[in-house]
Amino acid sequence: MSNDSHEHPVNAPDGTPAAGSGATAGSSSTTPATYDSHVPSHRESEPIADPGLPPHTWRPTDVDPKAEKRAERQIAGLFVAAMISAVLFVVAYFSLSVGDSWDTFAGMGASTVALGVTLGLSLLFIGIGIIHLARKLMADHEIIEMRHPAASPQEDRDATIQALNDGLDEAGIGRRPLVRNTMIGAVGILGLPAVVLLRDLAPGDKLDIGKLAHTIWEPGMRLVRDVVGTPILASEIEVGDLINAAPEALFPTEENGYPELHGAEKQVQKAKGAIIIVRMDPDDITAGKGREKWTADGIICYSKICTHVGCPISLYERTTHHVLCPCHQSTFDLADSAKVVFGPAARPLPQLPIEVDGEGYLVAQSDFTEPIGASYWEREKQ
């Protein structure tokens, strides 16, 4: 790409076409259309000659001292209003309390509203004042600047290329492939320490992805209500009910003897162990293969965690036995092994095998037989 070497007709600084310019009336194409120039000229004869910048017109504030004084007063007025607003902000800060009166005004605290309005007005007054000043009182003559090609002049380019080549030449790296290649290799291998250093983002066995395949559920663990933690009698569930439930181990008591869970561990188990229990007419259930004994008298239990990307599912329609995930509307048929009937999910919700224990409470027969929640690369391997 060559820098433009031929002359371009350049407009006079005031924007009017200079003599000999392609834009001058009547003169036909003086410059051939070229694709290599940086700054295109007005090629060929333009249908209408550039009339040039219109003459400057004076504003009332430029010629009428009264208008000028008026503008000054308006602008000063705006700045004074800004000061008043700022003072009111301070007054509001100290006189209005937040705390429990957080929704006094339009669902928001009087303090928030007052602070926002006074701060906003103060800023707006300053802004409008300055812009008014620029429009009314500052010189408003448009001025013209000439443009230059973004590229450097050709001699500078040549000099730079020369310097670059000289430098590379003197370094001699290109002539010594052994040195060059080992150097690239040495710097490249630094990527390894950089990546390895991140290993302890999940220290020790925290990186054990095998944990995804298991939850806290185990044979005989009771199903409990998710907020209060009370065990659920099979007999108290009506046909058509849906109960949000959790593993009893998340509600340790002296009586049930489960160990206390804290912080992250508790959240992880909560995130994986959540279930929904529904009861329907046993005849409506199409039991999956090998799952004939996973239900208890029409009571059937699934993971609550959507197999799409892991939202807890929520909306149950008892007539169709469909449950809907509110995140992306995947719909599962709970009467038919929670198969996907609509939406982006690919797999059914995992089913938890349950039975009724000696005291009539619902308990798990085992852990889930497959990983719950979103898919992942190694899922089928586990």
Add this chain to the structure above:
Amino acid sequence: MSVDTSKVATSNRTDAATASKPSPAGSLASWADDRLGLATAMKKNLRKVFPDHWSFMLGEIALWSFVVLLLTGVFLTLWFDPSMGEVTYEGSYDQLRGIDMSSAMASALHISFDVRGGLLMRQMHHWAAMIFIASMMVHLLRVAFTGAYRKPRELNWVIGCILLLLGTLEGFTGYSLPDDLLSGTGIRAADGFLKATPVAGTYMSFLLFGGEFPGESIIPRLYIVHVLLIPGILLALIAAHMLLLVYHKHTQWPGPGRTEQNVVGYPMLPVYAAKAGGFFFMVFGVIALMGGLMSINPVWKFGPYDPTKVTAGSQPDWYMGWPDGLLRIMPSHMETVIFGYTISWNVLIPILLVPPLMLVILMLLPFVEGWITGDKRDHHLLQRPRNAPTRTAVMVALMTFYGLAWAAGGNDIIAIKLHASINQITYFMRGAIFLGPLLAFWITRRWCISLQRSDNEKLLHGYETGIITRSASGQYAERHLPINPTSAYTLTARDRDEIYAVEGDTDASGVAAPNSRSEKVRARLSSWMYQHNVQKPTRAELEEGHHHAEHEAELQSGLDHPADGHQFDDHRLRDTDEVPLRDH
């Protein structure tokens, strides 16, 4: 370039400042220059010319809202505690008192209810984030529709696209911080996306979360990304964006006296600086009013994050909506197991493939256009969207794709509003996402071309006055009058499109020219791009047209002198005061 200030507000001095008695500003500048030597660089830049147009303000809104984000964000860091450790809330908000939650959530509540001005700052921060991203998008559209991304500004376009991406990520990390139910739901979805990444996805998820989801590392990690990493990169890129803008000088609309070689406008000091500075206060002020009057992200209503709960209609911030929409309209069962490894197309396509692809397409637009047209010239005059019909149509097609995907992200809300079934709307969207953009392309291109035609019509035969005259022979005709010379010049101030032609398959010595295959593709694309465009009339055509119009006016006016016809309307008035076309 000296400015005639003879009449400018008498308070302004009209004589030149002399060196004998340096002004305070002058002596400060000398002091600084003795040490920093900036005068050489500043002598031109202080009076740098910036052209004026309302659409050039859009980028400024983005810039100023970013400044507001920095200010309000720093305020929030003074109280926000990015920890997932469990605490019992004991603050002023009744309904959550006594409830266990993370420190992050508790401190967000503390900022909202126990720090005066805290809720205001939280809401200003969130509104500013929305304005930041929205104004970047509209600014991007302005740049694309006017062809401002052409050479030499392609790299600044790429920087702009990266800014949009980073702004979106910054917004996502931001609204994930308070650890309320909505933000936790978003983080869990993000975990699902990571896990759907082939090969390394599961490990990436475990490393990011410090073990299994949710762990207790994610909020502190997102925090440092939110307050340091991304803002740092944003700041650097914004600086580069501005430097390039100054180096290239701003583009301008064509018009009398405004050419490819010059830039016409106000000098940076004082007018442009005052306008831009004043505008900063206005953007800041509007955001403060919004923060004070409009509730946003009331985390206390959602409650703390609980991985077993979800709110119905849970939706991310609007700028994350379009990938969410793509996610929603994927058909069921899109998952394959190959050699025992799971590939989740249902997440891979809408999240990990299409959005990055869209970003790449966006970034490549100026390069693709430049290659097809073979145009290596610098361009500083903007194009009206109609004068680049194919580009405009491509942009509208992309916008349609974006809009449909975004609407699909609200399919549940649309279903409720329209009383339609969510399934029907989803099926409709599955088709519309492919057909809509094609249709939009086709309509837009035709529309642009007919607008070009009507421009030519105006140039050749004048505008329609709405005045019907009856000729002696009893025929009715609408009177056309010539448009004013300024508008006429502005309408013709555009390049003729030149279809790229292959110069022959073989060169002089009969050897097949290199690249002749790609050259042919290029020629075909160039002709697809340009062939239906309407070119401006030539001088001869224009003269012919005017002659014809005058003749007609003479015939129809019934007057004994050739009437210019302005006696019929108010255009004589309008022509005198300067109404350049760009303001229309």
